[in-house]
Amino acid sequence: MVMHEYIGLVVLFPFLGFLINGLLGSKIKSEKIIGTIGSGVIGIGFAIAAVIFFQMLSSPVENRSHVIEIFNWLSVGSLSINAAYQVDQLSIIMTLVVTGVGFLIHVYAIGYMHGDKGYWRFFAYLNLFIFMMLNLVLADNFLLMFLGWEGVGLCSYLLIGFWYDKKFEKGTTNDAAMKAFVVNRVGDFGFLIAMFLIFITFGSLNFDTVFGRAAAFSVGDVTIFWIALLLFVGATGKSAQIPLYVWLPDAMAGPTPVSALIHAATMVTAGVYMVARASIFFALSPSVMLIVAIIGALTAILAASIGLVQNGIKKVLAYSTISQLGYMFLALGVGAFATGLFHVVTHAFFKALLFLGAGSVIHAMHNEEDIQKMGGLKSKMPTTYKTFVIAALAISGIPPLSGFFSKDEILWKVFDAGYWPLWILAAAGAALTAFYMFRLTILTFEGTPRWDKGKHLNELSCQPHESPKVMTIPLIILAVLSVVGGFIGIPAALGGSNAIEHFLDPIFERSNSILALGHHEVVPTEYILMLLSVVIAVVGILFARHIYLKRKDIAENLSKKYSGIHNLLWNKYFVDEIYDATILTPTVKASDKLLWKIFDVGIIDGAVNGTAKLINILSGYTRRMQAGFTQSYAAYFVAGIIIILAILIIR
Amino acid sequence: MIPLNYYLTLSAILFSIGVVGVLARRNAIIVFMSIELMLNSVNLTLVAFSAYLGSATGQMFVFFVLTVAAAEAAVGLAIIIALFRNKMTVNIDEINIMKW
Amino acid sequence: MSIDTIVFFILAATSIISAILVITRRSPIISVVYLVFNFIILAIIYLTLHAQFIAVIQVIVYAGAIMVLFLFVVMLLNLGKEEMLTEKLTYKKRIAIGLAVVMLVQIIIGLTTSFGEHPNQLSPLATQIGTVEHIGKVLFTQYLLPFEITSILLLAAIIGAVVLAKKRIG
Numbered sequence: 001m002v003m004h005e006y007i008g009l010v011v012l013f014p015f016l017g018f019l020i021n022g023l024l025g026s027k028i029k030s031e032k033i034i035g036t037i038g039s040g041v042i043g044i045g046f047a048i049a050a051v052i053f054f055q056m057l058s059s060p061v062e063n064r065s066h067v068i069e070i071f072n073w074l075s076v077g078s079l080s081i082n083a084a085y086q087v088d089q090l091s092i093i094m095t096l097v098v099t100g101v102g103f104l105i106h107v108y109a110i111g112y113m114h115g116d117k118g119y120w121r122f123f124a125y126l127n128l129f130i131f132m133m134l135n136l137v138l139a140d141n142f143l144l145m146f147l148g149w150e151g152v153g154l155c156s157y158l159l160i161g162f163w164y165d166k167k168f169e170k171g172t173t174n175d176a177a178m179k180a181f182v183v184n185r186v187g188d189f190g191f192l193i194a195m196f197l198i199f200i201t202f203g204s205l206n207f208d209t210v211f212g213r214a215a216a217f218s219v220g221d222v223t224i225f226w227i228a229l230l231l232f233v234g235a236t237g238k239s240a241q242i243p244l245y246v247w248l249p250d251a252m253a254g255p256t257p258v259s260a261l262i263h264a265a266t267m268v269t270a271g272v273y274m275v276a277r278a279s280i281f282f283a284l285s286p287s288v289m290l291i292v293a294i295i296g297a298l299t300a301i302l303a304a305s306i307g308l309v310q311n312g313i314k315k316v317l318a319y320s321t322i323s324q325l326g327y328m329f330l331a332l333g334v335g336a337f338a339t340g341l342f343h344v345v346t347h348a349f350f351k352a353l354l355f356l357g358a359g360s361v362i363h364a365m366h367n368e369e370d371i372q373k374m375g376g377l378k379s380k381m382p383t384t385y386k387t388f389v390i391a392a393l394a395i396s397g398i399p400p401l402s403g404f405f406s407k408d409e410i411l412w413k414v415f416d417a418g419y420w421p422l423w424i425l426a427a428a429g430a431a432l433t434a435f436y437m438f439r440l441t442i443l444t445f446e447g448t449p450r451w452d453k454g455k456h457l458n459e460l461s462c463q464p465h466e467s468p469k470v471m472t473i474p475l476i477i478l479a480v481l482s483v484v485g486g487f488i489g490i491p492a493a494l495g496g497s498n499a500i501e502h503f504l505d506p507i508f509e510r511s512n513s514i515l516a517l518g519h520h521e522v523v524p525t526e527y528i529l530m531l532l533s534v535v536i537a538v539v540g541i542l543f544a545r546h547i548y549l550k551r552k553d554i555a556e557n558l559s560k561k562y563s564g565i566h567n568l569l570w571n572k573y574f575v576d577e578i579y580d581a582t583i584l585t586p587t588v589k590a591s592d593k594l595l596w597k598i599f600d601v602g603i604i605d606g607a608v609n610g611t612a613k614l615i616n617i618l619s620g621y622t623r624r625m626q627a628g629f630t631q632s633y634a635a636y637f638v639a640g641i642i643i644i645l646a647i648l649i650i651r
Numbered sequence: 652m653i654p655l656n657y658y659l660t661l662s663a664i665l666f667s668i669g670v671v672g673v674l675a676r677r678n679a680i681i682v683f684m685s686i687e688l689m690l691n692s693v694n695l696t697l698v699a700f701s702a703y704l705g706s707a708t709g710q711m712f713v714f715f716v717l718t719v720a721a722a723e724a725a726v727g728l729a730i731i732i733a734l735f736r737n738k739m740t741v742n743i744d745e746i747n748i749m750k751w
Numbered sequence: 752m753s754i755d756t757i758v759f760f761i762l763a764a765t766s767i768i769s770a771i772l773v774i775t776r777r778s779p780i781i782s783v784v785y786l787v788f789n790f791i792i793l794a795i796i797y798l799t800l801h802a803q804f805i806a807v808i809q810v811i812v813y814a815g816a817i818m819v820l821f822l823f824v825v826m827l828l829n830l831g832k833e834e835m836l837t838e839k840l841t842y843k844k845r846i847a848i849g850l851a852v853v854m855l856v857q858i859i860i861g862l863t864t865s866f867g868e869h870p871n872q873l874s875p876l877a878t879q880i881g882t883v884e885h886i887g888k889v890l891f892t893q894y895l896l897p898f899e900i901t902s903i904l905l906l907a908a909i910i911g912a913v914v915l916a917k918k919r920i921g
Binding site for chain 3: 652653654655656657658659660661663664665666667668669670671672674675676678680681683684685687688691694695696698699701702703704705706707710711713714715717718719720721722723724725726728729730731732733735741
């Protein structure tokens with residue numbers, strides 16, 4: 001049975017789940033049923049996608065890309081858009097990650113959201129999110145992808161603000177949700193303009209058509225430059241790069257499964273997917289590629305530096321996500337598209353695991369998120385602790401875990417392309433990553449417990465305990481994936497065949513030929529760099545252990561001695577405050593004074609009310625014409641006669 | 652000989668004097684007399700045209716205008732008398748009930 | 752400057768002056784007298800235009816009947832004196848004079864320029880068409896219908912006048 005024709009079902013089932021849970025969820029009283037429906041539809045989708053994947057593996061390379069048309073969406077003039085799904089190597093990998101990791105997170109959420117009064121709403125939104133995300137990665141044209149793009153933004157808003165009456169930092173969770181939506185919108189604007197340009201230039205929005213025609217353009221073409229740049233702007237919004245990353249830390253206001261699914265594994269990788277899909281535009285614009293690489297590297301080190309001093313367990317992970325996304329864009333920027341996607345896959349595994357583990361801790365600590373108030377949890381929550389450590393090792397890049405292979409591949413590709421300054425930034429970022437991840441691990445799980453000194457936790461009737469099986473089993477599965485997931489991309493240097501890169505080769509064939517990247521032979525430099533990155537990671541881990549386990553005073557002294565830098569990092573470089581002062585406040589003031597008071601009230605309302613007043617005044621005058629005095633009537637006669645005579649004489 | 656335009660000018664002047672009388676006087680009877688003045692000026696125009704163009708139509712028209720003017724004067728004065736009986740005045744500024 | 756022109760100018764001046772006097776006098780009776788005078792001057796002008804019948808009718812009907820009616824009403828109502836027109840140049844009077852002047856100019860322009868060249872002398876038929884004989888002939892043949900209708904009009908006017916002026920009983 002040719003399975004790829006059933007790709008529509010993969011997308012349809014989550015939508016059905018959304019409808020059932022959304023419309024009937026409040027009536028279904030059993031959490032089990034809601035959770036089963038919610039996770040089940042994703043599981044079915046994953047199963048179908050897996051079968052398609054294996055069929056794809058067993059078919060010849062030319063036969064791996066199919067377009068399945070569902071229906072004709074709109075036909076206006078020369079624009080004809082189909083709701084059609086493109087099943088090829090790139091989209092199937094993304095689909096597997098989305099449905100697979102998504103399924104595990106749904107199962108986890110059955111346990112995590114237990115007792116919440118909006119249980120059914122949560123699963124409805126999650127299913128809607130998966131539906132939108134699948135539309136995004138499976139679309140065969142820009143418009144359908146944009147539908148998914150906007151859709152995941154919407155679901156992000158709904159899910160971040162899920163506990164809509166909960167306080168969060170300086171405002172409510174709703175403020176965080178709105179921030180996410182609005183910042184995303186800025187990026188979406190770039191995406192839209194790029195779409196318009198694409199349509200004008202190529203006459204179509206269909207991937208195959210557009211990318212086919214694009215190959216005829218020359219490198220450095222101005223239109224392509226703008227298309228690529230604007231697409232990248234859209235990507236910075238969705239994937240939280242400089243300058244549009246500010247929404248992601250605030251997005252931690254949402255429930256932890258949301259953070260795991262959306263802000264770690266799937267939605268934030270949409271930008272990476274989009275750049276990879278449109279890789280030909282980027283290959284044709286070396287300047288944009290350079291911008292992408294630089295922003296990726298800067299974001300990686302900037303976010304890592306902020307994550308160094310944060311105290312919220314989810315905050316640290318949020319900055320870690322931003323940092324790792326920077327690595328992905330760095331890879332894309334130097335032309336290593338497949339490597340960037342490789343990191344997407346491995347990152348999905350260990351980042352989801354980290355977030356779910358953090359959720360487990362938060363659950364056990366009765367919603368406490370400050371790591372300074374934790375500690376000594378490893379004996380209370382062994383499974384969580386072990387899986388968390390595995391994930392931390394993976395993200396730090398310790399072989400043979402998955403993170404090592406993907407991150408190392410990125411670093412090698414950067415070095416091989418000749419971008420030494422970027423390599424240094426990336427390597428420094430790797431060191432910081434290892435350091436802050438283990439700072440997090442140690443402060444949370446190891447050392448002496450600090451939570452029994454806290455006042456509000458003293459009334460705990462129960463001590464922190466391990467989470468139920470429905471939450472720990474996904475953790476274990478993700479831990480296994482974090483360990484073995486890297487084996488799909490073992491580089492040739494270590495005797496592997498780099499399966500994922502070869503698998504994705506046909507997708508990037510045109511782009512690669514433009515970039516004139518060839519497969520290189522294995523050189524000794526590669527081994528040296530590999531060793532170097534491992535050493536950096538290990539040093540980072542040991543340093544973290546030394547400070548936070550044995551000599552906490554060093555940390556405190558350093559933060560006092562360099563209090564200026566510490567303050568800067570702790571306040572996230574004051575970026576939010578800068579945005580507020582330079583962009584937000586002037587815009588709000590201008591809208592209030594200019595647009596509202598002058599334009600809306602003054603001009604528009606004034607015109608409408610003014611017309612009424614004018615008529616009022618005029619009719620006041622006309623009213624006085626009929627006063628009852630006959631002679632005045634006669635006078636009006638004569639005036640009329642004069643006017644008529646004047647007209648007649650002029651003729 | 653006298654051009655026709657002279658007669659027309661004379662008639663126009665008489666007409667406008669009549670108009671001033673209608674618009675400016677307060678006594679209803681004087682207003683009526685001004686209206687008669689206006690009618691007479693039109694009669695003059697008609698007779699002048701009839702004489703200069705050699706057609707009897709003008710004088711016929713004058714005949715009927717005269718008749719109608721007589722009828723109108725009779726009825727109008729009857730109205731004034733009736734008005735005087737009710738309001739004790741012929742000052743038309745005080746008769747202003749024909750309004751909204 | 753022939754005698755015709757001189758006669759015309761004298762008659763014209765007299766009629767204009769008497770018209771102005773009609774509208775400016777204080778006492779209504781004086782106005783009536785001046786109006787009668789104006790009508791007689793107009794009758795003389797008709798005579799210069801060879802419109803004998805109309806001239807005589809003017810005197811008999813207008814000056815003789817209608818103005819007498821006016822006189823009766825004035826005396827019946829026993830009206831007092833009014834201010835002279837020129838004494839108080841109120842707003843209303845200014846507008847009246849202004850409007851009338853504008854209208855005068857327009858009428859003159861309209862009448863004298865609109866219909867092509869106007870004849871400069873009396874038509875040769877003028878003496879014939881003004882006679883009683885001719886008028887009678889035309890009136891009772893060509894204009895018979897208007898004549899009859901006018902008589903009905905007069906009937907209506909008589910009835911109206913009688914009804915309106917009757918004293919109410921009780």
